[in-house]
Amino acid sequence: MIKKITYIFVACSLIFASCEDYYDTKNNPITYGDTYLNIGVTTDKAVYKPGETVHFTLKERPSGNLKVRYSHLGEVIKEENLSGTSWSWTAPSEDFRGYLVDIYETEGDGEKIYQSIAVDVSSDWTKFPRYGFLSSYGNISTDQITRNIETLSRYRINGIQFYDWMYDHHRPLAGTAENPLVSWPDLIGRPNYLSTVKGYIDAAHGRGMKAMFYNLAFGALSNAASDGVKEEWYIFRDANRSEKDNHHLDPPFRSSIYLTNPANPEWQAYLAARHKDVYSVFAFDGYHIDQLGNRGTVYDYDGNEVRLNETYAPFIAAMKQADPGKRLVMNAVSQYGQNHIARADVDFLYTEVWDESKTFEQLAQVILDNNAYSDNRKQTVLAAYINYARSNSSGYVNAPGVLLANAVIFSFGGAHLELGEHYLANEYFPNSNLQMKSDLRQDLIRYYDFLTAYQNLLRDGGTFASFEVKSADENIRVENWPASQGAVAVSGKKIGGKDVVHLINFSDTNSMDWRDTNGTQKEPATITDAEIIITVDNQVKNAWFASPDLNGGVSSTLDFTQVGNEITLTLPSLKYWDMIVLEY
Incomplete structure (x- = not known):
């Protein structure tokens, strides 16, 4: 909506009372070394097709007999010796799968894990969208462009929204398809x-x-008449058409934005033609459609009331018919019109979340509602602006607010639009007042690796379920979702013969509003060696654990005892978010 690498871990002895109770995928004890601080691993792409070759590069290779291990949902599918700093792997032939690749060394009876990275093998990015953005198109160097895209790729971003790249909303291409301009001003006058x-x-x-x-679904600037936009296409604030509905913008913006009727066939044909010009010049893969939320009661040129929420489906259909090979996604501002958008020909759902959904519980509910609207067929991306009030002045993003929000969004199967040339804390995407400190950058690499590696548990079907989880420590409150201040929240799902149990740590929160608008959310204290009891339906064959906050998301098996329908196990640690998987 318009205004609108490296990992850091504490040494094992500081995290745990002891390390002997926590094991890798081969049931060997895990240890953690400081070498993890100084090396990084990258791949040549953010996503791969089945059977494609994945090229890895290790920034710095420590001495020792290193091995590289390829895993899918905690199961090792291959491992091999690692002799240099670059190597390749042929991705498996199965489509739509996430993998975790880690580098480790055997130490005595255990292992030291140095680094990890996720690999997405998917022929269609919209199956598991991880959406980023760009917002500045000045005369920048090829090297800077390459670096920005490399950074987004390392975050495993697989789709990019090009915000405010265009000239006029009603004529986004500057110049003509045959002779496009080499530069043009955007809406606020910045040179693109x-x-x-x-x-x-x-x-x-x-x-x-x-x-x-x-681009908007219905935007025209003050010069639109000279470009062929007709008065009959607009929507008005009264039945007598005395005032066009508009999104008022003061200078330095070049114009306010006047709204047309998305359901008007002539407007649809006009805009589709303008977009064909765009596609003839730029190799865009699709159209990110924006709107402006509930506009109240508005009217067409003839004085008929226009229900804007009902105009979006026919608009989407017209755009798809005009360019059937291009992808479409549409912003549902505060969920406005989402029930109609979800059933239209969009490839995933996108919600810009405002104060109608203030709490962590309401944030998760947006994803659940979208699942219901689309009959669980389409994924959700949330434009959710963390530290929003703080974005009016310069400073740093508050990491606890970001990580708690992402723990909720990711554990409920959503993704978060937040990463571009800078962190996104404001609906005007070029706003770069808040910067990420290095620790948060590293944390987010781990979180996006986790989202990618375990996408088949997090975002690939299953049924959301409640689980009864108790803590053996009376000082640790554990409660079923919805989240409660001062407690560990439990949520999860049943999928493919597995129970996936998420634990999110709200024990030290000072607010249950996800936006952390002033950047005051507290960092939670790490809970260590917590013994928990989970009520289960059947005999558990295997239990394993993974967390984006520990060991780069690499999974480890957990010892457990089962008596009747209860299993008892010990968590390695809980910082923000843990995932426990029980296999039957």
């Missing part, structure tokens, strides 16, 4: 360059990522 937009698209495609151009 043809070479930069094209350079970003090419760089994204080189990394296996897709590029979506941003």
Whole structure:
């Protein structure tokens, strides 16, 4: 909506009372070394097709007999010796799978894990969208473009929204399809360059990522009449059409935005033609459709009331018919019109979350509602602006607010639009007042690796369920979702013969509002060696654990005892978010 690498871990002795009770996928004890602080691993793409070759690069190779291990949902599928700093792996032939690749060394009876990275093998990015953005297209160098895309790729971003890349909303391409301008002003007057937009698209495609151009469904600037936009296409604030509905913008914006009727067939044909010009010049993969939320009662040129929420499905259908090979996604501002959008021909759902959904519980409910609207067929991406009030001035993003929100979004199967050339804390995407400290950058790499590696548990079907979980320590409150301040919240799902139990640590929160608008959310104290009891339905064959906050998300088996329908196990640690998987 318009205004609108490295990992850091504490040494094992500081995290745990002892390390002997926690094991890797081969049931060997895990230890953690400081070497993990100084090396990084990257891949040449953000996503791969089945059977494609994955190229890895290790920034720095420590001495020792290193091995690389490839796992899917905690199960090792291959491991091999690692002799250099670059190697390749042929991705398995199965489509739509997430993998975790880790580098380790055997130490006595255990292992030291140095690094990990996720690999997404998916022929269609919209199956598991991880959406990023770009917002500045000045005359920047090829090297800077490459670095920005490489960074997004390392976060495993597989689709990019090109925000405010265009000229006028009603005529997004500056110049003509035959002779596009080399530069043009965006809505606020910033210079955009043809070479930069094209350079970003090419760089994204080189990394296996897709590029979506941003535009409103119904925007026209004050000069639109000279470009052929008719008065009969607009919507008005009264039945006598005395005032066009508009999104007022003061200078330095070049114009306010006047709203047309998305269901008007002539407007649809006009805009589709303008977008064909865009596609003839730029290799965009699709159209990110924006709206402006509930506009109240509005009217068409003839004085008929227009129910905007009902206009979006026919608009989407017209855009798809005009360019059937291009992808579509539409913003549902505060869920406005989402029940109609979800059943239209969009590839995933996108919600810009505002204060109608303030709490962590309401944030998760947006994802659950979207699942219901789409009959569980489409994924959800949330534009959810953390530290929003703080974004009005310069400073740093508050990491606890980001990580708690992401723990909720990711554990409920959603993704979060937040990463671009800078962190996104405001609906005007070029706003870069808040920067990430290095620790948060590293944390988010781990979180996005986790989202990718375990996507088949987090985002690939199953049934959300409640689990009865108790703590053996009376000082640790454990409660079923919804989240409660001062407690560990339990949520999860049943999928493929597994129970997936999520634990999110709200023990030290000072607010249950996800936005952490002033950046005051507290960092939770790490809970260590917590003994918990889970009520289960059947005999458990195997229990394992993974967390984006520990060991780069690498899974470890857990010892447990089962008496009747209760199993007892000990968590290695809980910082923000743990995932326990019980296999039957």
